[in-house]
Amino acid sequence: MAVPRSHPRRESLLVREKLVRGLERGLVAREGLMAHGRGEAFDYLLGEATGRHARKALRAAAAVLLLAERPIISVNGNVAALCAAEAVRLARAARARMEVNTFYGDGGRRARIAAELERRGARGVLGANPESRGRLAGTSRSRGAADKEGILAADVVVVPLEDGDRTSALKAAGKQVITFDLNPLSRTARTADITIVDNITRGMDELARLCREYSARGAPALSRIVRNFDNGANLAACIREMTAGLRRQWIA
Amino acid sequence: MAVPRSHPRRESLLVREKLVRGLERGLVAREGLMAHGRGEAFDYLLGEATGRHARKALRAAAAVLLLAERPIISVNGNVAALCAAEAVRLARAARARMEVNTFYGDGGRRARIAAELERRGARGVLGANPESRGRLAGTSRSRGAADKEGILAADVVVVPLEDGDRTSALKAAGKQVITFDLNPLSRTARTADITIVDNITRGMDELARLCREYSARGAPALSRIVRNFDNGANLAACIREMTAGLRRQWIA
Numbered sequence: 001m002a003v004p005r006s007h008p009r010r011e012s013l014l015v016r017e018k019l020v021r022g023l024e025r026g027l028v029a030r031e032g033l034m035a036h037g038r039g040e041a042f043d044y045l046l047g048e049a050t051g052r053h054a055r056k057a058l059r060a061a062a063a064v065l066l067l068a069e070r071p072i073i074s075v076n077g078n079v080a081a082l083c084a085a086e087a088v089r090l091a092r093a094a095r096a097r098m099e100v101n102t103f104y105g106d107g108g109r110r111a112r113i114a115a116e117l118e119r120r121g122a123r124g125v126l127g128a129n130p131e132s133r134g135r136l137a138g139t140s141r142s143r144g145a146a147d148k149e150g151i152l153a154a155d156v157v158v159v160p161l162e163d164g165d166r167t168s169a170l171k172a173a174g175k176q177v178i179t180f181d182l183n184p185l186s187r188t189a190r191t192a193d194i195t196i197v198d199n200i201t202r203g204m205d206e207l208a209r210l211c212r213e214y215s216a217r218g219a220p221a222l223s224r225i226v227r228n229f230d231n232g233a234n235l236a237a238c239i240r241e242m243t244a245g246l247r248r249q250w251i252a
Numbered sequence: 253m254a255v256p257r258s259h260p261r262r263e264s265l266l267v268r269e270k271l272v273r274g275l276e277r278g279l280v281a282r283e284g285l286m287a288h289g290r291g292e293a294f295d296y297l298l299g300e301a302t303g304r305h306a307r308k309a310l311r312a313a314a315a316v317l318l319l320a321e322r323p324i325i326s327v328n329g330n331v332a333a334l335c336a337a338e339a340v341r342l343a344r345a346a347r348a349r350m351e352v353n354t355f356y357g358d359g360g361r362r363a364r365i366a367a368e369l370e371r372r373g374a375r376g377v378l379g380a381n382p383e384s385r386g387r388l389a390g391t392s393r394s395r396g397a398a399d400k401e402g403i404l405a406a407d408v409v410v411v412p413l414e415d416g417d418r419t420s421a422l423k424a425a426g427k428q429v430i431t432f433d434l435n436p437l438s439r440t441a442r443t444a445d446i447t448i449v450d451n452i453t454r455g456m457d458e459l460a461r462l463c464r465e466y467s468a469r470g471a472p473a474l475s476r477i478v479r480n481f482d483n484g485a486n487l488a489a490c491i492r493e494m495t496a497g498l499r500r501q502w503i504a
Contacts (some may be wrong), residue, residue, distance in 0.1 A: 015284050020282050030272050030285060037289020038296075041435065183293065185501050239502050243495040250491050 012040065012048070015082065016200060020144065022081025026112050029104035032078045035161065042182035043199050045242040047249070053237045054198035060229035061158070061178045061194045062094075062210035063222040068156035068176070071096035072126075076103065079160050079200060080113040086204035087160075088120045093211035096158070099150035100127035103143060103163050127148035136169040144169060151175070159188075160200050167191045180204070184238040195231055197238040264292065264300070265498035267334065267453060274333025278364050281356035282329045287413065294434035296449050297494040302458065305489045306450035308318045312481035313430045313446045314346075314462035315408070315474040323348035324378075328355065331412050331452060332365040336457035337372045337430075339412075344474070345463035348410070352379035355395060355415050364478070378402035388421040396421060403427075410459075411444075412452050430498035432456070436490040447483055449490040 007013060019036050022028035050058075065071050073091045075084070075098055091098045100113045114128040126132070126147040134152045136144040143166065146152050157170055160180035164187030170177050171191055179192040180200045189195045196203050214222065259265060271288050274280035296346045302310075309384040317323050325343045327350055330494070343350045352365045366380040378384070388396040395418065398404050409422055412432035416439030422429050423443055431444040432452045439449045448455050466474065 016283060016286055019286070023282060030275060030282075031268060033282060033285035034268055034271070034289035034292065037286035037291075038293040039289075040286065041290040041293030044290075044435075044437070070328070175339075185498070236502065239498050244497050246437070246491050246495050250452075250488065 015229050019078065019081050022077060025081075025116075026066050026107075026109060027080045027116060028077040029102070029109070030233075032076070032081075034068070036078060039161070039182040039199065040135075042197075042242065045245040045249075046197070047180070048199070050198050050202050051238070053234050053241060054196055054203060055206075056229065057194050057196040057231075058198070058203060058207050058210055060167050060226055061207055062214050064156055064176060064178060064194060064223040065094040065096065065158070065207075065211055065219070066214055067219060067222050067226070068094075068096075069152075070154045071156040072150050072154040072158070073098045074101045074127075074151065074157055074159040074162070075099070075112060075113060075117060076101050076161060077109060079101065080116045083200050083204045084116050085120045086200075086208065088117060088122045090158070090204055090208040090211065091122060093208040093215070094158075095158075097150060098122050098125045099147050100125060101151070101159070101166075101169060103166070136166065136173060138169045138172055139165060143190075159192075160204070162188045162192075164188050184235045184242070189235060190232075191229060194229065195235060197235070206243055264426050266270050271330065271333050274329060277333075278359075278361060279332045279368060280329040281354070282491070283356050284333075288330060291413070291434040291451065294436075294449075294494070295495040297501075298434070298449070298490075299497055300451070302454050305486050305493060306448055306455060307443055307458075307479065309380040309446050309448040309483070309486055310450070310455060310462055312478055313413050313448060314426060314466050315477040316408055316430060316446060317346040317348065317410070317459075317463055318466055318469070319471060319478070320346075320348070320406075322406045323408040324402050324410070325350045326353045326379075326403065326409055326411040326414070327351070327365060327369060328353055328413060329361060329365060332368045335452050335456045336368050338452075338460065340369060340372045340374045342410070342456055342460040342463065345460040345467070346410075347404060348408075350374050350377045351399050352377060353398070353403070353411070353418075353486075355418070357391070388418065388425060389488050390421045390424055391417060397453070411440075412456070414440045414444075416440050416443065436487045436494070441487060442484075445483060446481065447487060449487070 073096045086164045100110045115148040117125050132148045134147050134148040156176045158178045167188040177192040180193045180196045181189040264331045326350050352362045364382045366377040369377050384400045386400040388398050410430045419440040429444040430446045432448045433441040
């Protein structure tokens, strides 16, 4: 259905339509729609803008990606539906490979997500080939799938919108974990090394841009950015931003 | 898929499954899954419990319902999937009729929701019969449908999880509006006369119980409860509860 140009929630409604189309196209899981709604609520508290603390996390994430030996960008159904092109640009800017990861049942969803990424210019997308499929230690059979050449071999993984158990398993496997999570209280947000509390529809492209901007910097300068970032302190600051947002929007 | 008994988010996962089954059964709209996610996030900030301020709103709502001449309980897809039996109990306790209201496209959804309510013991459910269908002034053709014998003739309407435009149209039509909305900042929350900031899976049955408890009280006692309730002040208190929840859960 057409969203009127004048609608006060137009942007948000258009994003919802993208996800519904993603469900129809077999990219998105039904549970992904609920997860999106949770993110929307937290984004609303942020004023639907990339805040100062998200920017700090984005800069640290770009530095970690450029310092990585084998970085991977993990893509699930919601990421594919909302920002496949941006994720492909990020992979290019960070010289990272891409891997499809689905949390909820498969039924061909992995292959469709990989095809969507390739349609947007990705090459050699991992995660859809059962022959190189391994498993993350400490996860259940159905939910721990990871590619032997991808996540299992990576040193740095970008896992936007990830499940808490999987994030813990990635950390236990010695990976550096970068995530996008609008809920600063989630287990993923607290477990990751760098948590970008931002909407992927805004933050993914910004991360790609920062990777390009920083690409000429040397390892010492990049390491300095990483050392100066404290994920716990940054999450606490995001929570303060949200409580202020709750009050501000009530008065508005 | 089976949710393990030990899972820390078991209750929440079981509710999600109910909604997904509701989608499969043609009761729930896909947009309803996203709306549920938004509610989950706010409920999380409330500590997933019915707070003091929700209880205050529930008591005022029970009093308003018992004082009403022609109360109506409006039921959409999410309500039907999550608490159809509770909504039927509320209608019985409040001597209210029930009306099906869907915000997103129809395609038989109204009839299926009515059938679900009747399966749970409701009689004479309105809103599924095109012959008595009218329209709320000030709403678009597709989204303003309301039954001439139901909402259009009612003095008090309970509209859980309602859209902001429709809530405004109900107020403009002179109705007293009671809503359940976990987002205290939403237009519906701010427009309704009584906003119960609580999860319908907890609050609906509690409202029915309060209607039974108050049923022997006279009009003066009930009116006193209503007069002592201030929706704006109560919403502000809910927001304070949520900001405290954000901080508490961060420390936990």
